[in-house]
Amino acid sequence: MEKIELKEFIIDDRGNGIFRINRQAFTDPEILDVERREIFDRTWLYAAHVSEVAKPGAFVTRRVGGRPVIVTCDASGKPHVFLNSCPHRGNLVCLEKSGSARALTCFYHAWSFDLSGKLLGVPDAEAYTPAFKREEMGLKSVPRMENYRGMIFISYDAGIESLESYLGNAREYLDYMIDFGGDEVEIVQGAQAYSMKANWKLLVENSMDGYHALSTHHRYFHQYLPDIGMDPAAWAGANRTMGRGVSLGGGHAMVESPQRPTPLTSSAKVELDAIRARLVEKHGPDRAHRIADYTRNLFIFPNLILISLWHTVRTFYPLRPDYMEVDAWALFPKNDSQQLRQKRMDNFLSFLGPGGFATPDDVSGLEGCQRGFATMRELPWSDISRGMGREEPSSQDELQMRAFWRRWDALMHGRRGPSDCADRPERRLAAE
Amino acid sequence: MATQDLARVAPVRSLDPAVTRAEIEEFLIHEAALLDEWKLDEWLALVAEDGRYLIPSLDTPDSDHRTALFLISDDRRNVASRVKQLLGRTSWAETPHSRTRRLVTNVRILEQAEDWVKVTANFAVWRFQHEATDCYVGRYIHVLVRGPSSGLMFRERRAVLDLETLRPHGKLSFIL
Numbered sequence: 146m147e148k149i150e151l152k153e154f155i156i157d158d159r160g161n162g163i164f165r166i167n168r169q170a171f172t173d174p175e176i177l178d179v180e181r182r183e184i185f186d187r188t189w190l191y192a193a194h195v196s197e198v199a200k201p202g203a204f205v206t207r208r209v210g211g212r213p214v215i216v217t218c219d220a221s222g223k224p225h226v227f228l229n230s231c232p233h234r235g236n237l238v239c240l241e242k243s244g245s246a247r248a249l250t251c252f253y254h255a256w257s258f259d260l261s262g263k264l265l266g267v268p269d270a271e272a273y274t275p276a277f278k279r280e281e282m283g284l285k286s287v288p289r290m291e292n293y294r295g296m297i298f299i300s301y302d303a304g305i306e307s308l309e310s311y312l313g314n315a316r317e318y319l320d321y322m323i324d325f326g327g328d329e330v331e332i333v334q335g336a337q338a339y340s341m342k343a344n345w346k347l348l349v350e351n352s353m354d355g356y357h358a359l360s361t362h363h364r365y366f367h368q369y370l371p372d373i374g375m376d377p378a379a380w381a382g383a384n385r386t387m388g389r390g391v392s393l394g395g396g397h398a399m400v401e402s403p404q405r406p407t408p409l410t411s412s413a414k415v416e417l418d419a420i421r422a423r424l425v426e427k428h429g430p431d432r433a434h435r436i437a438d439y440t441r442n443l444f445i446f447p448n449l450i451l452i453s454l455w456h457t458v459r460t461f462y463p464l465r466p467d468y469m470e471v472d473a474w475a476l477f478p479k480n481d482s483q484q485l486r487q488k489r490m491d492n493f494l495s496f497l498g499p500g501g502f503a504t505p506d507d508v509s510g511l512e513g514c515q516r517g518f519a520t521m522r523e524l525p526w527s528d529i530s531r532g533m534g535r536e537e538p539s540s541q542d543e544l545q546m547r548a549f550w551r552r553w554d555a556l557m558h559g560r561r562g563p564s565d566c567a568d569r570p571e572r573r574l575a576a577e
Numbered sequence: 578m579a580t581q582d583l584a585r586v587a588p589v590r591s592l593d594p595a596v597t598r599a600e601i602e603e604f605l606i607h608e609a610a611l612l613d614e615w616k617l618d619e620w621l622a623l624v625a626e627d628g629r630y631l632i633p634s635l636d637t638p639d640s641d642h643r644t645a646l647f648l649i650s651d652d653r654r655n656v657a658s659r660v661k662q663l664l665g666r667t668s669w670a671e672t673p674h675s676r677t678r679r680l681v682t683n684v685r686i687l688e689q690a691e692d693w694v695k696v697t698a699n700f701a702v703w704r705f706q707h708e709a710t711d712c713y714v715g716r717y718i719h720v721l722v723r724g725p726s727s728g729l730m731f732r733e734r735r736a737v738l739d740l741e742t743l744r745p746h747g748k749l750s751f752i753l
């Protein structure tokens with residue numbers, strides 16, 4: 146196929162209210178190469194939560210931004226993130242998914258390291274010259290690591306701005322995602338590691354797409370909710386509550402709606418009321434209202450989504466243009482009663498994950514889009530113009546996705562300064 | 578489910594007549610056939626009123642559904658809804674229905690009490706959909722009781738996958 150120049154991948158016609166994406170952005174391996182270089186290697190990426198490595202000696206391994214990394218808690222309780230590749234000749238230093246250890250030993254030639262990365266042992270060390278400096282041969286840290294209230298982010302760009310400044314306006318909403326239980330939060334044991342045969346940007350869109358809910362998740366609203374004795378009217382009725390879609394700047398975005406009845410609000414009403422009262426005590430009535438009385442899907446550019454209906458943290462990374470790995474966890478209050486925790490998990494599982502009553506339908510939808518893109522030559526454009534002419538785009542509109550795409554487009558062109566992500570520049574100034 | 582918890586759930590009836598491995602194998606083969614044939618209503622009738630359908634997360638295969646996040650942790654009400662949804666017209670992940678073929682083998686009785694029996698079996702479930710082939714491999718750990726008509730039923734139906742991740746499978750949208 147004839148190669149399209151990068152500049153033509155987006156039609157952003159604010160005057161007429163038309164926004165289109167060229168489908169080649171979802172299928173082209175060269176685009177993915179540029180995304181790796183210009184986006185994933187130059188942004189902040191979520192790596193882990195401190196609760197996963199809570200005790201000295203704890204470690205977990207995973208892939209972040211395409212690299213194998215080891216997240217550790219050293220003897221003094223400090224978290225670290227290292228590249229999981231031996232400074233000697235490259236072997237993966239740690240092969241376990243998680244565990245606890247005083248030292249990590251690379252089996253290839255038995256170099257060993259403590260959990261702060263220091264090189265401890267080198268068999269037959271006398272064979273090296275004085276120019277060989279042990280202190281330079283420890284585990285290699287990722288170029289940047291910062292911890293925002295327990296959430297460990299890393300960046301492969303040593304010169305990137307601070308995490309707090311990167312999060313910008315999203316910080317306030319991230320705080321709500323952490324503060325909701327009136328208590329510290331932790332990652333619940335049990336990770337959902339799955340995949341989708343679809344481009345990663347389809348999951349960005351889908352993760353904050355209010356428009357698809359009633360059709361894609363018809364069975365959840367019209368079958369599951371009634372089956373557990375709930376009226377789906379607040380979700381699916383003619384007078385259903387609408388929320389708003391928001392561009393938060395920097396490509397971060399959100400959909401936010403007033404809280405509606407969920408399996409959790411009906412099964413745990415007493416507990417949630419008590420938590421709300423605690424929030425009022427702790428944060429005052431206004432902030433408690435903002436934390437507890439809304440639901441939000443918060444997207445942190447480029448690949449992190451937090452959804453307050455289930456308190457999930459989800460991140461994803463493309464291995465190919467048409468295939469991504471997805472990792473999702475539950476981020477719940479540490480000191481909930483066992484009953485409340487189980488209610489939260491039941492609520493989570495009724496909707497989310499590979500076995501939920503909703504996520505598999507999202508997987509099918511996204512994979513269907515990807516297969517449909519084989520018609521790209523005849524049908525090159527996808528439309529995400531919904532609500533573009535509106536003063537206040539709703540959660541059913543697509544502003545929040547345009548916000549992502551505008552930042553994507555800027556970075557793909559090397560424009561690293563602030564981007565104009567909102568539909569209306571004047572509203573952007575007011576909101577951001 | 579720990580043994581002491583099983584005792585707390587009211588028994589359906591005692592395991593009388595005593596259960597044999599042959600009867601258990603017969604039951605598991607019958608169950609697998611119903612699922613492969615998408616006779617989900619008939620299959621649902623094999624789940625006891627206090628029955629649960631469980632699939633632990635793949636990184637914590639031995640965990641407890643009350644304290645760890647599972648992939649599936651259905652009580653009887655959710656299993657019934659799952660069946661209804663799958664037989665309805667808007668379970669897009671199973672439209673068209675996956676073709677599945679289950680191989681269930683290595684059946685063993687693990688533990689026997691007065692009114693329940695704990696059994697294990699290995700499984701390989703082949704799944705075909707949209708010209709993709711996925712194989713789900715693992716072991717079942719079931720707690721069976723006798724139902725009102727003296728046939729066996731599930732009090733707990735646990736599928737523990739050996740897969741390290743659900744990649745490239747992506748979903749568990751049919752009943753495993």
Ligand code: FES
Pocket residue numbers: 231232233234235236251252253254255256
């Ligand atoms: S590669 Fe690790 S010790 Fe040689």
Ligand SMILES: [Fe+2]
Pocket residue numbers: 351357358361362503507
């Ligand atoms: Fe969805």
